[in-house]
Amino acid sequence: MISALSRRRSAPALTALLAALTLLAAAGCSGGRSPEPKETKQPKQTTQPKQPEGAAQTVPPASPVTGGKTADPVSVTIPSIGVDSELMRLGLNGDGTVEVPPADRGMTAGWYTGGSVPGDPGASVIIGHNETKSGPAVFEHLGKLRKGAEIAVRTAAGTTNRFTVTGTESVRKKAFPTKKVYGPTNGRELRLITCSGAYDSEGHTVDNLIVYATLS
Template sequence: MRRVGDTAIAAVTAVALGTGALLLVGGGDTGSPPQPSAAQARGGAGQAGRAPATPALPPSPPDRVRIPAIGVDAPLTGLGLTPTGSLDVPPAERKNLAGWYEAGTTPGEKGTAIVAGHVDNAEGPAVFFRLGALEKGGTIEVDRRDGGVAVFTVDAVEVYAAEDFPDEKVYGAALRPELRVITCGGGYSRGTGYQGNVVVFAHLTGSR
């Protein structure tokens, strides 16, 4: 089991997100989603031990996520765990809907907050189709239910094969407010769907 905030997520979460059966199947004839280049990766085990760049915000559920560089402006729904302990996903038919893990850290408070969404569905591209095109230094904004906006700066964008998914790096606890945005990625097979996941690593750099 891996812990996100105060709640454990089974290690099979990465496999479930990467099978294509949960986050996405199909894709139509719109072409493949962009994948991050090696230049967008970062070395080492991440920056979870470093001091926060800006003070953490009090807990507040999020309502919306915006990523201007790739045209994302989507409502957020709460996600729980499946009976097997893996992260649930938003309804596939609602392609402009993302979800956040509501039993864990809320975006902006100290710790690792998790947002996930589909890369496509049977009708074509979905909310995070262009997630792999995001670059270091990009901005992610999260509208919070308390009326504030948490602003995150992208530290890295990486793609992992399902069998090599680094659970601790992605889901592990952080000493500053951090955000992970996850969708399917990597190679694609009609038989098994996407073979891995694209993960964006970001940290809180402002609020308003």
């Protein structure tokens, strides 16, 4: 996996990065259903434009990476929907798009290392599939989360940071709210992201589901 991004970036680099983060529209969708009679295929990762339709025109700096390896998150638990998953590290692909967990690890969520460490100031992001070709995945029931639900993130240091869900949002992938999800914040916030909604003709879901939470 790609290591955590540096704390300081030039303005052009930040703009390119946050535009690329808009491409998270693919998150959690690998191995989605394919319409009959087509054979189910693994979507190919291709180089995407850095400023796709729906991307924010003015992109804020990414939340800084804080804390050391001992503070890195190692697992996420959401009791109300039965989630108890280890966390893998996710960075950026070679083409600048955000990594997602591989389809053969559908029951494992991942922490995006380009954001904040969960529990530190800023926005931290955890990504997971809702299903793969093998069946239901770790965030299958993410849409059932309601305001007030608890999300617990355990760190390598043995501490647990508890977050409270403040809301959920379903968005079109072509209009992913990059600034809102990845932009700087004064709070200690967490976002969970997966795919949702109907399927297009290629068997890919057309929406993203975003869960917003703050440190309790």
